Amino acid sequence: MTLPVFDAAAIERAVTSRLVLDTVRAALIAHAEGRTSVPPPLHLDFPEADGDCHVKAGRIAGAADFTVKIATGFYGNPARGLPANHGLVCVISARTGAPRALLDDRGLLTAWRTAAAGALITHAMARPAAGTLAVFGTGEQARLQALWLAGLRPLGPVLVHGRTPDKARALCEALAAHGLAARPAAAAEAARADMIITATPAASPVLDAAMVRPGAHVTGIGTDMPHKNELPPALFHRARLIATDDHAQCLDHGDFGHAVRAGSAAEDADIAAGLLLKAPVDRPDTAITVADLTGVGALDAALASAVLRRLRE
Amino acid sequence: MTLPVFDAAAIERAVTSRLVLDTVRAALIAHAEGRTSVPPPLHLDFPEADGDCHVKAGRIAGAADFTVKIATGFYGNPARGLPANHGLVCVISARTGAPRALLDDRGLLTAWRTAAAGALITHAMARPAAGTLAVFGTGEQARLQALWLAGLRPLGPVLVHGRTPDKARALCEALAAHGLAARPAAAAEAARADMIITATPAASPVLDAAMVRPGAHVTGIGTDMPHKNELPPALFHRARLIATDDHAQCLDHGDFGHAVRAGSAAEDADIAAGLLLKAPVDRPDTAITVADLTGVGALDAALASAVLRRLRE
Structure with missing residues (x-):
């Protein structure tokens, strides 16, 4: 056969x-x-x-x-x-x-499981009332993360931040075609959304930790190699709850590892993302929460x- | 597509x-x-x-x-x-x-490239006049090694040594169907052949080094994991020429590595098998030669x- x-x-x-x-x-x-x-x-x-x-x-x-x-x-x-x-x-x-x-x-x-993991964790960790979403990045994963999260909870306006304005506009149009209100946004505005998902190949942080508001949730998707880094260590320092999809992997080549090496988070400060999918997450409305996803085979x-x-x- | x-x-x-x-x-x-x-x-x-x-x-x-x-x-x-x-x-x-x-x-x-590598190296390293072949092992590789070597040089009687007499007989019949004269043999008789190929999953040596005759060539095929070992360290001690298909790999989990760890061969005593295929091998008629093949990706x-x-x- x-x-x-x-x-x-x-x-x-x-x-x-x-x-x-x-x-x-x-x-x-x-x-x-x-x-x-x-x-x-x-x-x-x-x-x-x-x-x-x-x-x-x-x-x-x-x-x-x-x-x-x-x-x-x-x-x-x-x-x-x-x-x-x-x-x-x-x-x-x-x-x-x-x-x-x-x-x-x-x-x-791979694209689907990455999008599903990001959407599931973001939905589980964000405040129930969180509505605005910002995506950093304008590629296929940025698009999928917004669409799949929209399948799990109602979204307010989606803010799209990208280095290339044309690409940001194109992604907004693609999201609009699926019924999502989306518009390009500067990094400073995007950083103030209720939910932030980063899906870039950045080698240095794309987000200013000081601008993230209390009550926000941030999920980093793009840091899958040691030389990449999307989320600033200071964000982990501010976070009340840190989830990793794989502790050893995130420590080795995720944003969490960058934060630990910078002294901004303890090596055991994280919880396994999967555990947060089993029951409603206990998180104060003013807390900042962060998820670092590096991809699990x-x-x-x-x-x-x-x-x-x-x-x- | x-x-x-x-x-x-x-x-x-x-x-x-x-x-x-x-x-x-x-x-x-x-x-x-x-x-x-x-x-x-x-x-x-x-x-x-x-x-x-x-x-x-x-x-x-x-x-x-x-x-x-x-x-x-x-x-x-x-x-x-x-x-x-x-x-x-x-x-x-x-x-x-x-x-x-x-x-x-x-x-x-994988079976073909293993058989081809064994036949090519055995043919290159054995004395031009060597005619008798002994195979240790009765599986598919034992069969292929004999057949492929027979395609490279005329073979005298093929001696088949296996732990299970029925399997040794079955292999002899399979070789006879290809025109090779083959018969089962005890280990002591097989060890005295001009050319010896071992193709077994043995965890301890199948060959008594002292019985191998001057002028013989021995190729080991089956040792591809650390716990396996077909050829005795003493054989490497007697050998004038030692070939490995991959130096690091043979040192790590080949018969050559067992010999080095036993103090019977120097870590740099081997030559790359591929180099022996480029020109006729200079080997005295009374020398013993050994090839350790672990398989190259x-x-x-x-x-x-x-x-x-x-x-x-």
Whole structure:
């Protein structure tokens, strides 16, 4: 029997945001409770082509499948009219080791699980009455974070802050097409929103901690490598509650790690994000809360497995 | 466009032993000359299913493609009528990062490149007049090593040594079907052959070093993990020439490493196997020579790329 391959179009047709949110919630909880296993990733560099390849594996204890995810980024591609990123997820039986299917998803599942994790955590940690959202960044994740959060709670105006005005305007139009009121905003205005999500590749903080208002919640999505840093250490110092999706990973290469190394947060100041999804979060209305999400490989396993089940139904 | 998947039958139809030997020879030379890159593999354990998963990547400098190879071993499968091993090779463009094809080869390419490497090195290091071959082990690799070496030089009788007499007899019959004279032999007799290839999962040496005759060549194939050990340290002490397919790897988890740790060989006593394929090997007729092969990821990349080219022709 030939191994079945499902392409991005088939995956998009089969999957609902409900499936993604439910799966990611359960996987984040499993990860927080130590029921996942995620070995160190494999990494290959292609300096002559400005490219890299990361291979990540993940599994959830007791699950029927595990996954191996291959992701490449070749940053000279766009200049040649090609996408910079490619992705491929191999779903393998955890009972027999036999490959079950390939999801030629071009990074779609990674984008969705990242968006779902950000939306779930932001919704869980923000004040129930919080309405205004600011997104820092104008890329695909900035768009998805706003849309998926809008699926979880009513949003007031969405403020979009980006370095390139054209891109900020384009994102506002894309959000408007989904019924969200959105407009470009300066960093100072965006920093005063009820909820702030940063989804940039920034190498130095995009947010002025002093401008963040009491009662605000901030989720950082973009810091997934040691040289990146979106959220300032001073924000962690002000925060009453700090959530990380993976303690060791956020300490190693997340915004939380930058804050700890700067002396602005204790190494054990964080709580596992998944635990905050189990029950309403106890947070005073005037507290600042922060979530640092670096991406958890076990989410890939859970989502790919759920998507494959749906594709086969 | 859907990612093309080629199964084992298509690969077997397209590939010749000549293609495999030429590709593996060139890749071993490239590896010896430092023109390959092989990051540390990714590893996942499934203790409850007696299984494991290894993911290896490899590339050859300047090549158009690289590969990510996923291999699983679930050792309870045979009792349920399933194969223990599964394999899948993803061929990816080293120029754009785009996946080009999947080779659902069930481990075939790994078996072939291992057999080709063993045959090439054994042929290069053995005396030109060496004729008798002994294989220790009765599995698929023992069979392939004998057959592929027979394609490179005329063989006298093949002596097969295995712990299970029935399996040794079955391998002799399989070799006879390919025109090779083969018979089961005790370890003491097998150890006195001109050429010895060990292809077992042994955790302690299968060969008595004192019985190996001057002028013999020994190639060890099976020691690919720290707890395995086929060749005795004393054999390395007697050897005039020691080849390793990857110095660091053989030192870490090959028979060569056992010999170095036992004080029977100096840490720098070995030469890169690939270098011995470039010109006739200078070896006295009375010398003992040894090759320790632990498997090189870059061979996977080279072979998968060559096979894909042939499949597309």
